[in-house]
Amino acid sequence: MVRISLDLMGGDVGPEVVVPGAARALERHPDIRFVLYGLEERCAPLLAKHPKLKDNSTFHHTELAIGMDEKPSQALRRGRGKSSMWLAIDAINTGEADVVVSAGNTGALMAMSTFCLRTMVGIQRPAIAAIWPTLKGESIVLDVGATIGADARQLMDFALMGGAMARALFELERPSLGLLNVGVEEIKGQEQVKEAGRLIREANLDGIDYFGFVEGDDIGRGTVDVVVTEGFSGNIALKTAEGTARQIAEYLRAAMSRTLLAKIGYVLAKGAFDRLREKMDPRKVNGGVFLGLNGIVIKSHGGADAEGFAAAIDVGYDMVRNGLKAKIENDLRIYDARRPAEPDAPGTPSLGGEGQVG
Structure with missing residues (x-):
């Protein structure tokens, strides 16, 4: 069993999307066992419509839910130990x-994930x-979007974790x-990026x-x-890509409705247009992974539909079945002997950029 x-x-809609999404994921992966956290009065009627999911789940009623517009510090104070988000994380x-x-x-x-699970030994900041x-x-x-302004060592950590995730x-x-x-030339770019390149080359990891x-x-x-960058530029790239996809979709929609022949x-x-729309919709290519923690956390797009949320569950399922955490730990052990000795920095992310993935 993979226990999820x-x-x-969570999300823009909540259990009305998450429950049917979980039901779809269970159809694809019958070896999943779910542990569910939410407000019983909203979740129980939905679970009753999906008896197979209900039979393969353990439900826990929670006192409150975290709002999509709450600041991280506020959510942590208000929801620690009693919100559906905190308790779902703490299940690990x-x-x-x-x-x-x-x-x-x-x-x-x-x-919440950082405070509840803590960062892995050897990792300064999550990604x-x-x-x-x-x-x-x-x-x-x-x-x-997790770490704004990463230094060379942190970029090296991201490379280790990203490589493990790709495998x-x-x-x-x-x-x-x-x-x-x-630019691609070695002389270009910020010093921390050039230094990270040197660290990765010299590590020569298998x-x-x-x-x-x-x-x-x-x-x-x-x-x-795998593309490695720090959270500021990475988040801008992500939002630019999502915005460009929506812009192109609007251009196509306008062009296709302009004349009778176009219609x-x-x-x-x-x-063909439906396939293009699916490919360009950021809610369908779903499942951001929080790396560097003592546990696997998957962030679904807040506006995902049931199929999009099921895709995020698929990512979590694959990460467990293929041993993501063990792969990262193994890569860290291999590199640790070659890593320059430095005092560990606090493993708390910059909380100024909440809402990054959607």
């Missing part, structure tokens, strides 16, 4: 769950890794990895094929399997 705890109250500590999935407030989820659609398939981009998710023996920069520097347009091309063409090509 769910924050039923108590041994009830292997992974937690929530569509709730990103900043609150990161703050949020996003699955990014590319011309070649999919890639991983991190960090997209777990894409089943690659040696994923290619690049550092996001303003589980990573270091490509070098990549630029913004390389992300969508799929030039590498006829749209009807004839509707299947």
Whole structure:
């Protein structure tokens, strides 16, 4: 069994999306056992409509839910020990769950996850890794909003964790990895990025094929399997891509409704347009992974529909089945002997950029 705890109250809609999403995921993965946390008066009628899910779940009533607009510090004070989000995370500590999935407030989820699970030994700051659609398939981009202004050592940590995630998710023996920069030349970019490149090259890890520097347009091309950057630029890249996808969709919609001939063409090509819409919808390519914690936390897009939330559960399922946490721990052990001795910095993320992934 893969044991997955769910924050039923998270997201723009809450249990009305999360419950049917869990039911869809269970159809695909019958070996899932869910641990559910939410307000009983809202969740019980929905679970009654999905008897198979109800039979494969343990439900816990919670006192409150964290709002999507709450500041991380406020959510932590108000919801610690009694909110659906906190208790779903804590299920990893108590041994009830292997992974937690929530569509709730990103900043609150990161703050609670960090305080509840703590960072892994050797990791200074956690990162949020996003699955990014590319011309070649999919890639991983991190960090997209957890750590603002990472230094060279932290970027090296992100590279280790991103490489481990690529091996777990894409089943690659040696994923290619690049550092996001303003140019591909070694002389360009900020000092911490150039220093991180040196650290990755000198580490010469078996589980990573270091490509070098990549630029913004390389992300969508799929030039590498893993793109590493700090949270400020990563979050801007993510939101720019999501906005561009919506912009193109609006252009197409306007063009297809302009004339009768265009409308006829749209009807004839509707299947192709539907596939394009699915590919471009950020809610469908769903499931940001919080890396660097003593447990696996998956962040679903807040506006995801049932199928989108099921996709986030799929990511959590794959991370557990393919041993993501063990892969990261193993890579850290291998690199630890080569890492320069430095005092550990506090493992608390910057909480100024809540709501990053949606």
